[in-house]
Amino acid sequence: MLARELFDxxxxxxxxxxxxxxxxxxxEAVLSGVGEAIKQKLVIADxxxxxxxxxxxxxxxxxxxMIRYSAEKAQSSPPLPSDAEALxxxxxxxxxxxxxxxxxxxHAGNLIQRSDVERLRERLSKIRDxxxxxxxxxxxxxxxxxxxEGSKGAGLGLMEIARRASKPIEFDFTDVDDKHVFFAxxxxx
Amino acid sequence: MQSLSIPASIRTPAIDFDFGxxxxxxxxxxxxxxxxxxxxxxxxxxxxxxxxxxxxxxxFDFELIYLNSSSAKAVMMLMDKxxxxxxxxxxxxxxxxxxxxxxxxxxxxxxxxxDLENAKFHLEKMxx
Numbered sequence: 001m002l003a004r005e006l007f008d009x010x011x012x013x014x015x016x017x018x019x020x021x022x023x024x025x026x027x028e029a030v031l032s033g034v035g036e037a038i039k040q041k042l043v044i045a046d047x048x049x050x051x052x053x054x055x056x057x058x059x060x061x062x063x064x065x066m067i068r069y070s071a072e073k074a075q076s077s078p079p080l081p082s083d084a085e086a087l088x089x090x091x092x093x094x095x096x097x098x099x100x101x102x103x104x105x106x107h108a109g110n111l112i113q114r115s116d117v118e119r120l121r122e123r124l125s126k127i128r129d130x131x132x133x134x135x136x137x138x139x140x141x142x143x144x145x146x147x148x149e150g151s152k153g154a155g156l157g158l159m160e161i162a163r164r165a166s167k168p169i170e171f172d173f174t175d176v177d178d179k180h181v182f183f184a185x186x187x188x189x
Numbered sequence: 190m191q192s193l194s195i196p197a198s199i200r201t202p203a204i205d206f207d208f209g210x211x212x213x214x215x216x217x218x219x220x221x222x223x224x225x226x227x228x229x230x231x232x233x234x235x236x237x238x239x240x241x242x243x244x245x246x247x248x249f250d251f252e253l254i255y256l257n258s259s260s261a262k263a264v265m266m267l268m269d270k271x272x273x274x275x276x277x278x279x280x281x282x283x284x285x286x287x288x289x290x291x292x293x294x295x296x297x298x299x300x301x302x303x304d305l306e307n308a309k310f311h312l313e314k315m316x317x
Contacts, residue, residue, distance in 0.1 A: 028222040032199060032200060035199075035200075035220075036199065048290070049288070049290040049291060050290055050291050050292065050293075053254075053255060053291050053293070054293070056255070057255065057257070057293075060220050060257050061257065061258060064257070064259075136296075136300065139300075140300060140304075143261060143262055143265050144265075156258035156259065156261065156262065157257075157258045157259075159258070160257070160258040160261075163293070164293060
């Protein structure tokens with residue numbers, strides 16, 4: 001039973017074309033370790049340099065977004081004082097790398113606050129619908145200007161994902177509970 | 190000024206600031222855990238040097254394989270400092286070396302180069 005159950009999980013992933021999957025708390029150490037594996041071609045072996053760097057770049061931005069924004073956080077016990085809690089926040093997410101119709105695809109998913117859905121949807125729709133020139137102009141403007149409201153990374157990460165992607169980015173939301181929505185972002189390289 | 194030399198790590202670039210020869214270099218990959226913490230001493234060292242440069246000349250080489258979106262902001266700030274020194278009369282040459290196998294780094298270099306008004310910008314393939 002034990003082997004069968006785990007093997008079934010592996011089969012489900014394989015059927016969806018998934019080569020690599022991580023589900024759990026996302027930290028900078030996880031980013032470093034998995035990032036190294038990607039660079040050493042342990043995750044995707046047959047990609048050319050441009051594709052490999054594109055997958056790597058999308059992976060880094062997806063991970064950093066989850067590390068900063070996932071609404072699902074580790075609970076410490078006993079609870080920490082609020083200033084220490086801000087430093088200790090560890091967040092939960094899922095990230096997969098796979099193949100689909102000849103492209104490599106990076107999926108990332110995490111919980112977000114329901115109140116953030118509309119703002120995120122609006123920001124992503126705008127980026128998705130831009131051509132490369134428009135994206136370039138917006139990125140430049142954001143590099144020069146300050147961060148967007150509610151953003152800790154100047155919104156640049158999402159633009160970098162779109163810039164590296166070979167097709168328009170895709171995103172979706174699904175309800176989890178009163179307060180939370182699961183957010184998924186897909187980029188093909 | 191004493192040279193500033195920081196070896197590259199997995200997530201941070203090598204810094205070689207040779208103040209004696211007015212030659213600066215940033216090379217490797219940049220996706221630090223904390224961009225502000227990593228670039229703060231780099232900015233301070235460059236600020237101190239540029240404050241006394243006057244009409245002198247200097248050269249800055251960027252030989253980057255990869256930089257994440259928050260590092261791009263730090264690189265833009267370095268370029269702005271160099272461009273400001275050039276506006277005050279210094280001769281500043283900025284070289285952006287790119288790997289020809291990865292056109293997104295060439296494009297990024299072009300974007301930075303477009304914004305320079307006084308420093309001279311050179312876009313070149315990485316040797317080898």
